[in-house]
Amino acid sequence: MLFEDFIKIVFKENKVEINQETEKIISESYEFLKEFSKDKIIYGVNTGFGPMAQYRIEDKDRLSLQYNLIRSHSAGMGDYFSPEEVRAMILCRLNTLSLGKSGVHPSLIHLMKELINREITPLIFKHGGVGASGDLVQLAHLALVLIGEGEVFYNGKRRSTQEVFLQEGIEPIKIHLREGIAVMNGTSVMTGIASLNVHYVTILLEWIVKLSCAINELVQSYDDHFSVELNKAKKHYGQQIIAQKMQSYLSDSKLIRKRSEHLYNGGHTETVFKDKVQEYYSLRCLPQILGAVYDTLQGAKEVIENEFNSASDNPITDVQTQQVYHGGNFHGDYISLEMDKLKLAVTRLCMLSERQLNYLLNPKINEILPAFANAGKLGFNFGMQGVQFAATSTTAENQTLSTSMYIHSIPNNNDNQDIVSMGTNAATLTQKVIDNTFEVLSIEAITIAQAIDILACEEKMSSTTREWYYQIRTIIPFFKEDIIPYPYLEKVKNYLKTSL
DSSP: OOHHHHHHHHTTSSOOOOOHHHHHHHHHHHHHHHHHGGGSOOTTTSBOSGGGGGSBOOGGGHHHHHHHHHHHHOOOEEEEOOHHHHHHHHHHHHHHHTTSOSOOOHHHHHHHHHHHHTTOEEOOEEEOOOSSSSSHHHHHHHHHHHTTOSEEEETTEEEEHHHHHHHHTOOOOOOOSSHHHHHHSSSHHHHHHHHHHHHHHHHHHHHHHHHHHHHHHHTTOBSGGGOHHHHTTSOOHHHHHHHHHHHHHTTTOSSOBOHHHHTSSSOOOOSSOSSOSSOOHHHHOHHHHHHHHHHHHHHHHHHHHHHHTSOOOSSEEETTTTEEEOSOTTOOHHHHHHHHHHHHHHHHHHHHHHHHHHHHHOHHHHSSSOGGGOOSOBTTBOTTHHHHHHHHHHHHHHHHHTSOSTTOOOOBTTTTBOSOOOHHHHHHHHHHHHHHHHHHHHHHHHHHHHHHHHHTOGGGSOHHHHHHHHHHHHHSOOOSSOOOOHHHHHHHHHHHHHOO
16 A cells, blocks of 8 residues: 555545455454364464463463453553544554454454445554554554444544444444454554654645745755755755745745846945845755755655555465474564654754744744744834744644653563564654644744734745745734734644545
């Protein structure tokens, strides 16, 4: 499955379909494992789990073992994941189980499909996973719903699974072989969250480029810092992509200047130059700063697409070789490391936005706007002074949250899990940093809109800037008198998250 197709299903643009070939692959895997395990020791089929794997499970207790595992591990706490996050998790698990490497009964895949297509959202808590041996606790809550127990959200209400299944005419799965451990033993929670993180960082990156372009217009920057010639002199792909975006977005701006027409014309003989020779780094070094973010984002996207198309289970059944292989494909190191890297990149993006905001609000730096982009009476009105505190504090929170989870392994499970990935925590913290950054960009976007009106330069701005400026102005009008900003901030944040 391609990343773009994955996202379309998560956001309900497409439905999940299971074709005959997939059904055949799953059935063959199930029948093989059922036969193969009759006279062999197979982890999670006729053994206990984790450090209890040394204990044989009698045939009469095998199916009950799976139910015990699901119920005992449904131990999540804290906040719960949103419907779109849970959809992403289920889709990840469905996709990996559909590879035919887990020996599950086809009925499991079909019920997971129905949960997605009918928008039935299992209650899954954010706290509980250590990111190795799978997202055991969180996926146990999914498995609990699949056996008809636990709770779901349906039509906006939190209800018992049994009640909703009865209403929808849905039969819970029956355990056939190892459906409990197969659902739980994988990286699907962290991968689902990570997928959404990549989606939203893609939007964030697009917005910070657009906002940065607008500020360059406001101060009438020179165009050479995003020129082809300058940026192809450095070999980083992301840098060149960001420069190309800036060239495109600013192509019809009447404010961006050419250095050759102003500073290379031989007309400057003064000792102190009136024209600014170079802009501050937060305006001039955008291809270099955001190029690194872009490359980090693309790396994360590739890893995540590989992960949700992989069999993250243990053991792995292989019909072709007629063998079962034990190992650790449930380990979430790839996702954990990528989320830590992405989190750092997003915090860097947030810091850039905060510095650009400070530039706009400090007249001693920008030399073109009143203090705090205040369109009212200085000393009496406050302009954007109050909201800057929110941007600064939120950026500081991101800096603290950007401490690595990947290196914070704590052994558990009687030291059976002696090194773990903490991938789910890494993905969840990255999600928080992303949401925070949308808040900072919302403040910056409103400030730029105010600056455009104060300088009365709307008609000279690029068509790209005018397009989003008009949208912001439908949410929050130009103001001179002080307003209560928080309702507008939330609306602008929602616009930024959903507009691209």
